[in-house]
Amino acid sequence: MEERYNPQFIEEKWGKTWKEQGMGAAREDSQKPKLYVLDMFPYPSGSGLHVGHVEGYAATDIYSRYKRMKGYNVLHPMGWDAFGLPAENYAVKTGIHPKETTEKAMETFRKQIQRLGLSYDWSREIGTHTPEYYKWTQWFFLLLYNNNLAYKAKANVNWCSSCQTVLANEQVVSGACERCSTKVIQKDLEQWFFKITEFSDQLVDDLEEVDWPKSTVRNQRNWIGRSAGAELKFTLSFDRVPSRMTGQIPKQNIEVFTTRPDTLFGATYLVLAPEHPEISNFKSHITNREEVELYVAKTREKTDLERTAEEKDKTGVELKGVKAVNPATKEEIPVYIADYVLAHYGTGAIMAVPAHDQRDWAFAKKFNLPIKQVICDKYPQPICPVLEEAYTGEGHLVGSGSFDGMSSEEAKPAIIKFVGGEMKKVTKLRDWLISRQRYWGAPIPIVYDPQGNPHPVPEQHLPWMLPTDVEFKPTGVSPLAQSKELQERTERIFGKGWSPEVDTMDTFVCSSWYYFRFADPRNNKQFASEEHIATWLPVDLYVGGAEHTVLHLMYARFFTKVLHKFGYVSFKEPFLKLRHQGMIMAEDGRKMSKSLGNVVNPDMIIEKFGADSLRLYEMFMGPLADMKAWNTQNIAGVKRFLERTWRLQDKVGEHQDNAPLKTILHQSIKKVGEDIEELHCNTAISQLMMLANEMDRRDGISLSLYKTFLLLLAPFCPFIVSELWERIGEKESVHEQAFPEYREELLKEDILQIPVQVNGKVRDVMEVSSDSTSDDLREKALKNENIQKWIEGKEVKDIVVIPGTLVNIVI
């Protein structure tokens, strides 16, 4: 008897060996086909690795190891999304520099990841906070800036007056600051934007080419929210001529966006967003100006959250002295401003059709505006539901002049043509606000001349260094504004009176291109060379949580499209295949959180059970994408399996394996390989358990069968398998062996258990040889005693025989 399975000893031994050998390194000179397997790189938080990280990383590690054994040259890197808020907040509290806490956390993460035996190529490790990295983040900013895809504009942002800082939307919880619960106000600030909307069509259309979870594709589409409609022109007229300058009543046009041009005849008023820019052009014609200004001011104070929190209760103000003409009916209709119309969507103005839009209906009811039905579901009998609620479906037109009787579908283009409108596609997507009034991020490489005009920092001055002479107390201005060094640097390079941009970039910018950097992580001339990009990209498999990926995936896709547009890359989508790992909940079914004290620390599990057990357990929990609850007790099962595996070495010798065992082996080779391809590790593991159980039942097993078993297990539990492999005298690493191939002819069992059904119910199971024909089966089934009992005296109407599977007798 060998000594007992001792994971701690084995894992330390092999961990050391692999570190020395640089296991996992991707080869640049390989003739093998490439494969890029990527995890969403983590934010190195102070609390260390989470068991949720382990799940995704174990899955990609198994996949990577399997693919290496299958003859691929695999790039499987790891790095750090190192800029970010928690480290900076911690610095505000303690005064410890974020760089220090971040790098300490990275160190912890790295150690934890290495303990798990994950085969990352550590020679390619990157951190987004290093000047070598953010130099290229800044280069991307300049690429966008120089191509008119980055611009500065005034924006209405969330502001916490207590923390003296801008908040991201996610940091605003029911209208208040997440940290201090102060009510968040809206503030107009000059902000930098990336023109992601320029790519909205591609961002929708190219989703066709990717192999992603359906729901993720849906979410992307939903977020972009493209809808097709029409822009229609309404002409405003004014009651009163305000100046003596001309005798003419001025005209003004307002464009509205609608997806229902078929309802134009039912447009009984017009609504502009309170922020609509055109209003200032005809302000002087408005007779109730004060009331209007008050409403606009009130709207501006509200956060988006408040505006939507007020549910469907509609507010608004009529612009008195202003009328619009419905271009179809030529009737004069009133004009309102109301905050249910959003300035940033469509044209910021709508034609209100209360009969056929629920929001317009509610507004019309409240303000006593006419509701005119122009669509009915069956022509010519009009339904008349519009007194109770809007009829929002399509149908046939009524009350629409010469268009009466047309279907909505026909009427849409006809009416657009009739009033000279235009087809338009519109999206919900807004440009990406990337300015952050924060310290711990990549500085925006912009300087201002003495007149305040922005200029890009020339490439030769990149990286535009993040200064260190700042304090982390919130003051209402970006921390970089305190830096003497940054100011002096700016004036030294650009001249007296010049000043630096003091905002930093959203960390999502850093993570929008990191997958390129892994291809060529030490390049100091380019973000990555053309050859290296050609060698490795696009990413073949990308794995990460589903929670926060709408934005990350969108931004990363946007960056790739920019690079494509300017000829840096030949592909349009960065991530060909995407899979999510589900969230791992605590044992109590709730989210793991420090405050609930239910967090499972992977280190403790490794100490108690070993890293192989932890990997195996997490993979055995269930389907990768499902949400799962942690259960420490269940680790015993996989640990027992490993102990059984360990003991199998005593059974190896000069043995002949019988046919059933060989069959199970070959079935396992097939199943394990196919399951790993699909990341169905849970079923692959149960197959390996069955195989081990079968082997354990024999008095002895052959060396070759044992070796095949180890090769199948190698991707899942690299430590124990390495040790067992060495113990049978193998010198070369098990992870560099070819994955076993199954033999088709050995998959089939010689003797089969064939169920015989009567009317679909199983009445007996026959043992037959696998080469039995349909006729054999039919005959045998009818002769079967148990079956006789059931069919006696009844007429057999049909016999369905599926060879090798079942017989069903229909009576």
Added chain:
RNA sequence: GCCCAGGUGGUGGAACGGUAUACACGCACCACUUAAAAUGGUGUACCGAAAGGUUUGUGGGUUCGAAUCCCACCCUGGGCACCA
């Protein structure tokens, strides 16, 4: 409200038109042991003494045969949400 995913033993789950409950956890009993741990064995959906019957959220449908496909409803989780 809209969109997406999903409801299977005491528990995690497997099967995804062909023997429902593989694999594991837990539990019970047995063996080994002075004893315990560890390990191994046997059993374990429900009702029934048995024959047999019932069972994949609920109700219908298609089929020789449905957890699987179709329709309606209920519930859970996720995303979006005044987007004209």
